[in-house]
Amino acid sequence: MKEALKDNKKVIIIGVAIILLLLIGIAFAYLVTTLHGQEEYVLRAGTLNLELDDKNELTLSSQIPLEDKDGMSLEGFNFSLTNNGNIETDYTIYLDDIALDEGETRMPDSSIRYSLTKNEVAGSPDNLSNMGANPNRVVDRGSIAVDETINYTLRIWIDYDATTEEAGGKTFKGKLRVVATQPVGEKASTVLLENIPKENQYDDGVDTFITGEDPNNYIWYSGKLWRAVSVNNEEKTTKLVTQWNISAIPYSNGSTAFAGSYMEEWLNDTTVDGFLGNLRNYEDFIATDAVWDATMDNRDLGSITRPSGETTVTAPVGLLNIYEYQSSNNGKTDGYLNNSLVWWLLTSYDTSSHICATHADGNVNYGTVSDAYGVRPSINLKSNVKIVDGDGTVDNPYRLNGDNDTNLSGTLLSTRYSGEYIRFGNDENNLYRIVSHENGTGTKIVSAEPLKSSGTFIESTFGSNTTFSSTNTIGSFLNGDYLTNYVDSTYSDMIEDSTMWYLGTVGDGESYKLAKYTDTSMSGYTTTTEAKVGLQRLGELMTGQFDMNSNCSNFWTLTPYSLSNVRRITYYGRSYDYSSTFVNGIKPSLNLKSNVQITSGTGTKNDPFELKLAS
Numbered sequence: 001m002k003e004a005l006k007d008n009k010k011v012i013i014i015g016v017a018i019i020l021l022l023l024i025g026i027a028f029a030y031l032v033t034t035l036h037g038q039e040e041y042v043l044r045a046g047t048l049n050l051e052l053d054d055k056n057e058l059t060l061s062s063q064i065p066l067e068d069k070d071g072m073s074l075e076g077f078n079f080s081l082t083n084n085g086n087i088e089t090d091y092t093i094y095l096d097d098i099a100l101d102e103g104e105t106r107m108p109d110s111s112i113r114y115s116l117t118k119n120e121v122a123g124s125p126d127n128l129s130n131m132g133a134n135p136n137r138v139v140d141r142g143s144i145a146v147d148e149t150i151n152y153t154l155r156i157w158i159d160y161d162a163t164t165e166e167a168g169g170k171t172f173k174g175k176l177r178v179v180a181t182q183p184v185g186e187k188a189s190t191v192l193l194e195n196i197p198k199e200n201q202y203d204d205g206v207d208t209f210i211t212g213e214d215p216n217n218y219i220w221y222s223g224k225l226w227r228a229v230s231v232n233n234e235e236k237t238t239k240l241v242t243q244w245n246i247s248a249i250p251y252s253n254g255s256t257a258f259a260g261s262y263m264e265e266w267l268n269d270t271t272v273d274g275f276l277g278n279l280r281n282y283e284d285f286i287a288t289d290a291v292w293d294a295t296m297d298n299r300d301l302g303s304i305t306r307p308s309g310e311t312t313v314t315a316p317v318g319l320l321n322i323y324e325y326q327s328s329n330n331g332k333t334d335g336y337l338n339n340s341l342v343w344w345l346l347t348s349y350d351t352s353s354h355i356c357a358t359h360a361d362g363n364v365n366y367g368t369v370s371d372a373y374g375v376r377p378s379i380n381l382k383s384n385v386k387i388v389d390g391d392g393t394v395d396n397p398y399r400l401n402g403d404n405d406t407n408l409s410g411t412l413l414s415t416r417y418s419g420e421y422i423r424f425g426n427d428e429n430n431l432y433r434i435v436s437h438e439n440g441t442g443t444k445i446v447s448a449e450p451l452k453s454s455g456t457f458i459e460s461t462f463g464s465n466t467t468f469s470s471t472n473t474i475g476s477f478l479n480g481d482y483l484t485n486y487v488d489s490t491y492s493d494m495i496e497d498s499t500m501w502y503l504g505t506v507g508d509g510e511s512y513k514l515a516k517y518t519d520t521s522m523s524g525y526t527t528t529t530e531a532k533v534g535l536q537r538l539g540e541l542m543t544g545q546f547d548m549n550s551n552c553s554n555f556w557t558l559t560p561y562s563l564s565n566v567r568r569i570t571y572y573g574r575s576y577d578y579s580s581t582f583v584n585g586i587k588p589s590l591n592l593k594s595n596v597q598i599t600s601g602t603g604t605k606n607d608p609f610e611l612k613l614a615s
Contacts, residue, residue: 064158065157065158065159065160065161065162065167066113066157066158066160067160068113068115068125068160070157071113071115071125071155071156071157072115072122072125072155074155074157076117076153076154076155076156077153077154077155077156078151078152078153079151079152079154079176080149080150080151080152081093081144081149081150081152081178082144082148082149082150083144083145083146083147083148083149084147085146086146087146088143088144088145088146089143089144089180089181090141090142090143090144090180090181090401090402091141091142091143091144091178091179091180091181092138092140092141092178092179093138093139093140093141093152093176093177093178094135094136094137094138094139094176094177094178094179095128095131095137095139095174095175095176095177096134096135096137096174096175096176096177097134097135097173097174098173098174098175099173100171100173104170104171105169105170105171106170106171106172107158107166107167107170107171107172108129108166108167108170109127109128109129109131109133109137110127110128110129110159110166110441110594111158111159111162111166111167111170112127112128112129112156112157112158112159112172113125113126113127113128113156113157113158113159113160114126114127114128114131114154114155114156114157115154115155116139116140116152116153116154116155117152117153117154117155118140118150118151118152119150119151120151127159127440127441128156129412129414129441129594130412130414130415130441131415132410132411132412132415133410133411133412133597133614134410135410136408136409136410136411138415139152139154139176140152141281141402142281142284142402143284143384143401143402156172185386185387185388185389185401186386186387187236187383187384187385187386187387188219188228188238188381188385188386188387188398188400189231189236189237189238189381189383191387191398192210192217192228192231192238192392192398193208193231195216195392196210196215196216196217197215200212200215202327202330203233204306204327205233206232206233206234206306207230207231207232207233207239208230208231208233209229209230209324209327209328210227210228210229210230210328210336211327211328211329211330211335212328212329212335212336213329213334213335213336214336215336215392216391216392216393217229217336217392218243218390218392218393218394218397218398219240219387219390219392219397219398219399219400220390220397220398220399220400220403220604221240221280221285221400221403222278222279222280222282222285222403222417222418222419223280223416223417223418223419223420223433223434223603224242224243224246224418224419225242225243225244225394225397225605226240226241226242226243226379227240227241227242227243227336227337228240228398229241229320229324229328229337229378230324230327232380235287235383236383237287237290237380237381237382237383238380238381238385239320239324239378239379239380239381240378240379240380240381241320241337241376241377241378242376242377242378243339243376244339244341244376244544244545244546244547245339245341245343245374245375245376245544245545245546245573246275246375246376246377246419246541246542246543246544247266247275247374247375247512247539247540247541247542247543247544248372248373248374248375248538248539248543248544248569248573248574248575249262249263249266249372249375249512249538249539249575250262250369250370250371250372250506250508250509250510250511250512251263251344251355251367251369251370251371251373252369252370252509253369253370253509253510253511254353254369254370254509255369256296256348256349256350256351256352256353256354256355256369257294257311257348258292258294258311258313258318258319258346258348259294259313261369262511262512263319263344263375264313264315264318265511265513266375266512266539267315267317267318267319267375267377268315268316268317271522272436272437272438272440273435273436273438273516273540273541275317275377275541276316276317278417278418278436278541279379279417280403280417281402282316282379284382284402285379285381285382285385285400285402285403286316286317286379286380286381286382287316287379287380287381287382288316289314289316290314290315290316290317290318290379290380291312291313291314292312292313292314292315292318292319292321292346293307293309293311293312293321293323293346294311294312294313294321294346294347294348295307295308295309295310295311295312295321295347295348296310296311296347296348296349296350296351297321297322297323297347297348297349297356298349298350298356298366300364301322301326301331301332301333301363301364302326302330302331302332303331304322304323304326304331305323306323307321307323307347311348316379317377317378317379318346318377318378318379319344319345319346319375319376319377319378320337320345320346320376320378321345321346321347321356322345322346322347322356322364323347325337325345325358325364326364332362333361333362333363334362335362337358338358338361338362339376339548340360340361340362340548340549340550340572341358341360341374341545341548341549341572341573342357342358342359342360342367342373342374342570342572342573342574343357343358343373343374343375343376343573344356344357344367344373344374344375344376345357345358345364349366350366353368353369353370354366354367354368354369355367355369357373360549360572369509370508370509371508371574372538372567372574372575372576373573373574373575374544374545374573374574375544381400385400385401386400386401387399387400387401388400388401388404389404395606397604405602405603406602408598408600408601408602408603408609409598409599409600410597410598410599411597411598412594412595412596412597412598413434413443413592413596413597413598413609413611414437414441414442414443414594414596416434416443416598416603416609417434417603418433418434418435418436418541418542419433419434419541419542420433420434420603420604420608420609421433421448421603421604421605421608421609422434422445422601422603422608422609422610422611423601423608423609423610423611424445424487424491424494424611425447425486425487425491426485426486426487426488426491428452428454428455429447429451429452429486431447431448431449431605431608432445432446432447432448433445433446433447433448433542433546434542435536435540435541435542435589436540436541438591439496439499439500439591441594442496442591442592442593442594442596443591443592443596444499444589444590444591444592445589445590445591445592446536446542446543446587446588446589447587447588447589448546448605449546449547449552449553449587450553450555450585450586450587451482451486451585451586451587451588457553457585458585458586459553459583459584459585459586460473460474460477460556460583460584460586461473461474461580461581461582461583462474462556462566462580462581462582462584463475463580463581464580464581465563465564465580466505466560466561466562466563466564466565466566466580467503467527467529467560468501468503468529468531468534468535468558469529469531470529470530470531470532474535474556474586475531475533475534477586478531478533478534478535478586478588479531479532479533482533482588483495483532483533486588493613494592494593494596494611494613495532495533495590495591495592495593496532496590496591496592496593497532498530498531498532499530499531499532499533499534499590499591500525500528500529500530501528501529501530501531501534501535501537501558502515502516502525502526502527502528502537502558503526503527503528503529503537503558503559503560504516504517504518504526504527504537504559504560505559505560505561505562506538506539506559506560506561506567507561507562512538512539513539514526515537515538515539515540515558515559516537532590533588533589533590534558534588534589534590535556535557535558535586535587535588535589536557536558536587536589537557537558537559538557538559538567538575543557543569544569544573545569545571545572545573549571549572549573552571552572553571553584553585554568554569554570554571554578554584554585555568555569555584555585555586555587556568556584556585556586556587557569557575561577562577564579564580565577565578565579565580566578566579566580568584592611593613595613595614595615596611596612596613596614597611597612597613597614598610598611599611599612
């Protein structure tokens with residue numbers, strides 16, 4: 001049995017050294033600068049100072065394992081970034097290993113906890129392994145304006161649950177490194193409007209809408225493909241909506257109000273498996289004080305005018321309203337926002353129980369709020385967000401500054417973002433997507449589409465009842481034939497041996513939270529089961545359709561609807577209940593181990609991450 005380090009009665013000395021650098025008055029000339037603790041500089045137009053608070057000693061204040069609350073009370077290592085130059089600078093701060101002295105053994109990152117405070121805003125404690133793997137441990141990244149100073153405090157401590165075998169008598173030594181890059185590209189609003197033909201723009205005096213059947217307005221951000229919908233004429237923010245349905249949930253329990261609805265909660269959930277919480281550095285990219293106009297309108301497309309603002313909600317994430325949908329192609333049904341799926345709009349159709357929703361043919365009708373339709377989240381990019389790559393086409397979407405990683409070899413998959421693509425599995429079933437990091441240390445993934453055999457979707461009954469397990473019909477296939485024939489040992493070795501799967505029932509008009517929790521306050525977990533491979537639950541991220549309905553299949557979720565029926569996602573994007581003895585497609589979901597590393601790729605559909613299991 002492994003011995004907990006915290007229970008060891010001996011005094012254990014853990015050597016930790018953080019070497020920071022002092023950079024003063026450097027004139028630069030080229031695009032990229034790597035700043036180390038040695039005199040190793042590439043010149044560039046501007047000045048960047050990384051300054052250490054000289055009142056702070058570079059040692060840990062404790063030499064024993066600490067609980068997070070105690071680690072957060074450490075004095076920490078204070079340093080600041082100051083831009084004394086004349087141009088805005090992008091930067092990434094890395095924490096690199098330092099070579100150990102003879103006789104020392106390196107402590108694993110998994111035994112170390114850290115927290116970063118940025119301008120007095122403290123980050124939550126996390127494992128050092130979630131920063132990435134040396135030399136790609138990212139402490140922080142962002143942009144720093146001229147004359148701006150950003151103050152940091154980095155706290156590092158030994159994990160309270162570290163065992164003697166893992167951390168006893170071992171050493172961690174590291175140094176901070178800053179990579180500074182000159183911002184490139186232009187603001188997203190400028191690029192879009194300059195590159196979209198004028199005949200594909202509609203200015204209503206408030207917003208300039210992008211119109212047409214398939215304009216070059218694709219943007220890749222945070223693992224998802226988006227369409228740019230409009231640019232606000234005054235603020236220069238850019239409204240985006242996901243190209244595909246990210247999930248499917250009931251809108252509410254009866255009210256047509258967006259405020260306080262299940263929909264508003266789901267979109268703006270900042271928990272580990274929430275939509276907003278899984279967007280990359282969302283406070284740097286999106287306007288968190290966006291105003292969403294949910295004013296009622298039950299008119300037909302072509303006769304709808306801009307809503308009055310009678311009913312609005314302020315939130316980071318919302319939905320498109322019916323006017324914005326109509327404006328994508330001047331009231332026609334064949335605009336680029338018609339993805340041939342069914343999905344909720346923001347606009348209430350009446351005051352009783354109906355919300356406007358698109359249908360597979362592009363028309364807009366309404367759905368009953370208790371039904372589970374597809375969800376296409378919408379956000380507003382900040383006016384200072386820049387496009388740095390791409391041409392706006394579906395195969396080469398625009399890439400945003402700060403979300404355009406290119407050299408990720410050695411990076412832990414557990415540091416990446418919901419929606420990114422990975423290569424996993426064999427033959428035609430080898431494309432998966434990141435769902436979340438629900439278990440904290442690993443990465444939950446799901447097949448990008450239901451399983452196929454020679455190009456045809458395979459189907460299975462769920463089982464004799466609505467309870468999933470490793471031995472019911474579909475669970476037996478996933479934990480048997482699937483592991484044998486659909487993923488070889490190279491991939492199956494990356495899968496956690498056991499994952500907890502949540503089996504809560506969600507009926508019409510009930511909260512998506514009940515698929516995982518016993519109540520909507522998330523105070524405890526619902527019925528669960530353990531298995532190596534499972535399925536996704538209703539309302540989980542990436543439980544949507546990622547293609548048009550003619551290329552899709554109905555597929556099972558884990559979530560019961562009743563004692564006899566199970567939730568499925570239909571080929572056109574909404575969630576229906578279906579008898580557990582009928583057949584539907586299968587999208588395997590599983591948790592990958594914490595030491596799965598990226599070897600190549602950028603995480604897009606055309607360039608998915610390639611993986612290996614690190615030793």
